[in-house]
Structure formats: C-alpha cells, structure tokens
Amino acid sequence: MAHKIIASTCTACSACEPECPNVAIREKNGTYVIDPKKCTDCEGHFDSPQCVAVCPVDGCIVKA
Amino acid sequence: MQQATTYVSIGQIKALGAKLDAPAAGGCSTHGGEGKASCGSSDGPDDMPQDIWDKVKNHPCYSEEAHHHFARMHVAVAPACNIQCNYCNRKYDCSNESRPGVVSQKLTPEQAVRKVVAVASEIPQMTVLGVAGPGDALANPAKTFETFRMLQQQAPDIKLCISTNGLALPDYVDEICKYNVDHVTITINMVDPAVGEKIYPWIFWDHRRVTGYEAAKILHERQMLGLEMLTARGVLTKINSVLIPGVNDQHLMDVNREVKKRGAFLHNIMPLISEAEHGTVFGLTGQRGPSASELKAVQDACMGGANLMRHCRQCRADAVGLLGEDRSEEFTLDKLDQMDVVYDLEKRRIYQEQVEVERQAQHAAKQQALAAASAVPAEQDLQVLVAVATKGGGRVNEHFGHVTEFQIYEVSSTQALFVGHRRVDQYCQGGAGDDEQLPSVVRAINDCHAVLVAKIGACPRDELSQAGIEPVDQYVGEFIEKAALDWFNEYRARMASGAVVHQSRGDAQIRQGAYTSVPLAA
Numbered sequence: 001m002a003h004k005i006i007a008s009t010c011t012a013c014s015a016c017e018p019e020c021p022n023v024a025i026r027e028k029n030g031t032y033v034i035d036p037k038k039c040t041d042c043e044g045h046f047d048s049p050q051c052v053a054v055c056p057v058d059g060c061i062v063k064a
Numbered sequence: 065m066q067q068a069t070t071y072v073s074i075g076q077i078k079a080l081g082a083k084l085d086a087p088a089a090g091g092c093s094t095h096g097g098e099g100k101a102s103c104g105s106s107d108g109p110d111d112m113p114q115d116i117w118d119k120v121k122n123h124p125c126y127s128e129e130a131h132h133h134f135a136r137m138h139v140a141v142a143p144a145c146n147i148q149c150n151y152c153n154r155k156y157d158c159s160n161e162s163r164p165g166v167v168s169q170k171l172t173p174e175q176a177v178r179k180v181v182a183v184a185s186e187i188p189q190m191t192v193l194g195v196a197g198p199g200d201a202l203a204n205p206a207k208t209f210e211t212f213r214m215l216q217q218q219a220p221d222i223k224l225c226i227s228t229n230g231l232a233l234p235d236y237v238d239e240i241c242k243y244n245v246d247h248v249t250i251t252i253n254m255v256d257p258a259v260g261e262k263i264y265p266w267i268f269w270d271h272r273r274v275t276g277y278e279a280a281k282i283l284h285e286r287q288m289l290g291l292e293m294l295t296a297r298g299v300l301t302k303i304n305s306v307l308i309p310g311v312n313d314q315h316l317m318d319v320n321r322e323v324k325k326r327g328a329f330l331h332n333i334m335p336l337i338s339e340a341e342h343g344t345v346f347g348l349t350g351q352r353g354p355s356a357s358e359l360k361a362v363q364d365a366c367m368g369g370a371n372l373m374r375h376c377r378q379c380r381a382d383a384v385g386l387l388g389e390d391r392s393e394e395f396t397l398d399k400l401d402q403m404d405v406v407y408d409l410e411k412r413r414i415y416q417e418q419v420e421v422e423r424q425a426q427h428a429a430k431q432q433a434l435a436a437a438s439a440v441p442a443e444q445d446l447q448v449l450v451a452v453a454t455k456g457g458g459r460v461n462e463h464f465g466h467v468t469e470f471q472i473y474e475v476s477s478t479q480a481l482f483v484g485h486r487r488v489d490q491y492c493q494g495g496a497g498d499d500e501q502l503p504s505v506v507r508a509i510n511d512c513h514a515v516l517v518a519k520i521g522a523c524p525r526d527e528l529s530q531a532g533i534e535p536v537d538q539y540v541g542e543f544i545e546k547a548a549l550d551w552f553n554e555y556r557a558r559m560a561s562g563a564v565v566h567q568s569r570g571d572a573q574i575r576q577g578a579y580t581s582v583p584l585a586a
Contacts, residue, residue, distance in 0.1 A: 011154055012170070013199055015144035018206075019271075046271045053273035056145060056154035 002039035003049055004064040007031040009057050016051035016061065025051060036064060116329075119246055119300055132456060133423050134416075136192040137183050137392075138383050139176035140169065141207045145199035146231050147267040147283065150345035151306055151336055154199070170198075173210040175397060181218055182405045183395055188415035196227035196249075202236050212243040219407055223247065227304075231267060231283055233290030241297055248294055249302040249332075250287060255322045257281040259315050263308065265345070288326060295327030302330040307362055308346070309336070309354050320366040330371055335359050335574045356511055356572035360483060430458055433546040447476040449569070450551065451486065451509040451533075452544050453517040460539050460547045464520035465492025470509055473548045477556065480548035487575045491524060504575075506531045511572040513555070516547050532569065 005016075010031045017025045017032060022045075024038030034051070041063075042049045052061045145154065171179065184190050193215065195201040201208045212224050225247035226240070233250065240248060254260040260280025267279045274282060294301050303323045305316050312319070320331050336353040338346040345351075354362075383392060451470040453462035468490050474483045486508045491501045502524055509515060514534040518541070525535045534555075539547035558564040 011143075013143040013145065013154060015146070015199070015203065015268075019268075048272070050271060053271075054144075054146070054268045056148060 001041055002036035002064045003034055003041060003051060003061055004036070005032050005034055005051075005061050006059070007033075009060040011057060013056060015054045015056065019050035019054050021045040021050065034061075116300070120329075132458065133189060133419050134192070135187055135190045136194060136383075137180065137190055138194045138196045139171055139179060139211065140198055141171050141173055141176045141211050142195050142197055142201045142204035143170050143199045144203045145197075145229075146203040146269075147200070147229050147279075148265050149229075150263055150265060150351075151308070151338060151347075153343040153347075155343065169397060171397075173207055173214060175400075176211045177214045177218060178400055178405075179395055179397075180215055180222065181407050182400050182403050183391075184219055184222060184412065185405050185407055186394075187391070188412045189419050190222075191416065192223045192225060192247075194225045194227060194247075194249075200229050200232070201226040202228045202232040205232070205236055205239070209239055209243060212245065216243065219409075221409060221412060225249065227251070228290075229283070230287035230290045231269065232286075234286060234293055237290065237293045237297065237299075240294070240299065245299070247300050247302065249304055250291060251304045251306070252287050252291075252319055252323060253306050253308070254280065254312055254315060255284060255288075255319050256315065257284055259312050260284055262311050263306075288322070291323060291326045291328060300329045301327070302332055303328045304332045304334060306336050307333050307354050307359055309352060309358060311351070313354070313358065313362055316362050317365055324371070328371075331366060333359070333363050333366060353574060356484075356486070356508075356574055358571075359574065363483075426458055430543045430545065433543045434549075445476075446556070446566070447474055448513040448552070448555075449474055449483070449511050450480075450548050451512040451515040452548070453515065454544060458543055458545075460516045460542055460544055461518050463492070464515070464517040464524055464535070466490065467505075467517075470515070471544065472509070472512065473544065475548045475552040477553065480545040480552075486572065489575075492521075502527055506533065507573040508575060509533060509572055511569045513569060514551060516544070516551065532567065 005025075012027070012031055014027070014032065017027070020034075020039075021042060022038045022040055024035040025032055026035070027033075049061070055061050148154075180193050195208045195211060208226060215222060215224070224243060224245045226245055227249040228251070230250045230252065233248075253263050257277050257280035260283060261277050264280055264283060266273050266275045267283055268274075269279070269282055291301060291303075301323075303319070305312070305319055307313055307316060316333060323331060336346065336351070338344055338351055338353055340347045340350075450473050452460060452473060453464055453467045454460060454471055455462040455466075467488060470486045470488065471482060472484045472486060473480045475481075488505045488508045489501045491505055505524075506528065510531070510533070512533055514536050515528060516536045516539055518537065520528075520535050520537055528535045536551055539551065542550075555564065559566050
C-alpha cells in the first residue's frame, strides 16, 4: 500500500514534504507527488500518515 | 459591551516600555534611526522610549505616521501552514492576512531576495521586508530564514519581520533573534480554547492532527509562551486579531488584556472577511463580518490610547509598496529577469534622509496649523465622524471621484483623531462619474456627518446631501486635523443658530472582497 496526491486539488503548499519520514514526497511540475516505492503509510513511524494529517485540502491525499 | 476602563490602563502601556528597555539578549537591535521626531499625533510616540521609537519610526505597520512615508513588501516564500482557520481557504491566500482572489506567485528564497533587492532599488523608501505567508512563516522555517540570511548579506539596511500563528513560535525565537528580526506579528484571535475551537478546526502538532478544544488549548499556550519569549528578548510584537461577530467580539477585550500583560507592543483588530465565493468555512456557513461601528466599538473598548493599530489594510502576502497600494505587478518574476539591478546603499540612505526631513517639516507645519485651529471647548460632549479625501501629505487634497480609500477622523471640539479608513470603489472612472458606484460609497461612509474633499461634482454632492452627509470643499489643501476641527466648530455654530439640526448617523459597511490596485489614470 501507499498514498497518493490528487494533483488537481493539490495547492502545492509543500506542507507534506518535510513531514514524510521516508522522504518519499517531492515537487514535480508544480504539484507534489509521493513515490509509491518509498511510501509506507507511516506504519512503524507514526499513528497516522503524516501527509494526510498536515494537508489543508480534505481528500487531496488518499490511499493509492 | 464592557467599559474600556476595565482593561487597558496607561500604567500597563508605560510598563511595556520599561520591560523593553532591558538589553536584548540575542542582539535584536535595529539599525539606523537618529533623532526622534516629536510627534503628538494619534499614534503619539511622545512618551515612547527612544529605542522603541527608533524601531518603529520607519516601519509602516508599526507606526501610523510612518505608513504615509515608508513602504513595505512581503515575499511569498512560505506556502505551508500548520493550522487550519475557519476564515481561510488555502486554495487561495489566507483571506484575512492577505487578500483572496489571486494566488500568489510562490517564490524560492533566491527569487525572493532578487525581488527584494530590485524593489528596494526602485522604491528607496521601502524599508521593511516581511514574510507573511501565504501560509505561516514559521511552518516554513528553512525557506523563511534562508531568505533572511541571504538578504542580510545583500541588503543589510532592510528591516525584517515575520507574521505567524504562533504554534511553532517558541521553537524559533532564538533563530528570529539571530537574524535581527525585530518585528513579529502573531495572529491571536482568542485566549480561551472554548472560543478557539469555533475558529480553528485543527492544528498539526507533534505529528498528529489535533482537533477541537485540545487543539485550541495547545495553540493558545504556544502563542502566549512565544509572545512572552519575544518580549523577554526585546523583540517588538504586534498582535493581529480577526473580529468575528458572535464568536470573539466580546472576547477580544480579554485578548487585548492578556497580550498587553505579556508585553505586546501593538494590537491590531481587523474585520473578518468572509464571502461565500472565498470558499472559507465562515464564508460558506454565512458567518458575517462586522459593520464599521461594530469594529470601532471593539477597537474603542480595547483602547488605552497609543497601542491600537487603526491603519491596517489587511494586505496580501506578496504586497509591495505603501500600505494601501500594491505594486507587486511591476515586480513579477519575468519582469525581474529583465531588470538591471544595482543595490546602492548610499543612495537609499540619502533618499530616506530626505523622506525624514520632509516628514518632520510636515509634522511641524501641521502642529503650527493645529495651533491656529478653532478649538473651542464646549460643554456638550458631541463627537462625530468625518470622511476625508486625501492623496497624502496629511492634507485634504483629493477629488471625491478619485478616492479609493477615505480616511475616517473622529472629531470633537478639541481634537480630530484618525480612527480608520474605508475602501470604496472609485466613483469617477475615466472622467465621468459612475452613478452606480455612489450608493456603495455612501454605504461605506454612512456613519460620517461630513466628507472633506478637494473637489466634488454636482451630482454626487446632491446625493450625499440627501443621504445626510455634508460634502465640504472649502478646506482644500489644509491639514486634515485642522480642516476637521474648523469644520466641526463651524457646524456647531450652525447648530447653535438653528441653521442645522444635529442628527445621529447610521452604521457603515466594510467593503468585502479583494483590494485590487487602481489602474493608473489615463
């Protein structure tokens, strides 16, 4: 499993990028993307996926 | 409404000065600044310690007088935020700290510094750089402080300031002092989590999304701690509060008391901006903003005199220029690429000295004019509001039809005090008056008894008179305070002779929506 960012609703605010414990998030073409190979859904790190918790747009980051 | 005397006492204001006299541990000193201008106007720093005056005298947001002479700019290097506010929709810029409608051009620290240097060369009275979003300056610490670090090397004379919600503030106070940031604005809308949970749906804290009462409690504690830490280090703080009718209007007096107690320098109470099309929670639930008299009532109740900011324009996170104007369009990234910029410190210093000389001359002239004004102490405690059309210099010198912002003065028989401003849609567009705009202008200044202008056409003159607002054009070019006093005493004479019957005025509307810069006159 991994999370993904719905590009059409992403505001590119960058809040998620530094929160990712796996450094799986980066900017790409004016929006942010999650590398599914690196994403662990924060299991073993935190109670909940950090990118989802910090994202200001509801429903922008979902399970892939 | 509680009485103003309950809270802010002069004693507290004086105590603030004493507190800040303590040497700044982190070296948060400021540069430049010689000779305190004697200043008896509404922002009255006469009883302000010299070191404080030096810090604020060129800062348009911290000194009402300075904002007529010195400019600021914001760079949008901080897009991320760590909390959610019900008055903010992050798809746009924060609608209260910066205007909604157009998403800022986000900048990297390198781009931001290039822009600041270009603007400072072009606008030598630009003295202050702020990081105010579009998210939170301290939720983007790497970008914010990298901008400051680079800018200090290239333009060491520019004052730095930041704006924050306070959640991360205690963690960065040392860093703030390291870069000589000597002005910090904290948005504090409550000091009671029960009020706070109606304003903040969640915060991101300690790797969790925290909601409800707990979220507001953490935010409140961090804000108070951060404020105390800044005060202890001699950093000047401005507290922004968004007035949300029915949510925190009465409560803002408690906020005022608590932040003053902790050494806040200035309290800025701003009206909520909420239109459904901004897509904020408050916009969508129909939470309204305050009327002009509601805003003024809360500001008056929080006022001990000096420490309330009344000239805030709630500007965008990428605004450039004097308060109330926005020249950011002249400095977009593509335009910057074509500009040949040489940063000339000496040229800027000389220019700013000239501005200071003009400012002191203007101040002296005003004092002289005021001394000659017809201040007639009266038995009755009458005071009214007047709207003033000015394009600067502290004088009545603007044509009614060209006004995009009226200044509002409260006049009694002995003094005229600046109490705020009202934005309006320009009545005159391209030479002819636009009658559709007039009702909106009237609504914006409907609480005023008179409007002082340099000139006004026959048609708006009649309509204003019918609405009960007296158009006055006999004080052209005079200092605003003198004109207002002279008009008032002449008005009182007419009242006494029975030529006019005094009636109280209604309320006025605060204009909602984006403040767009006015197209240059053809």
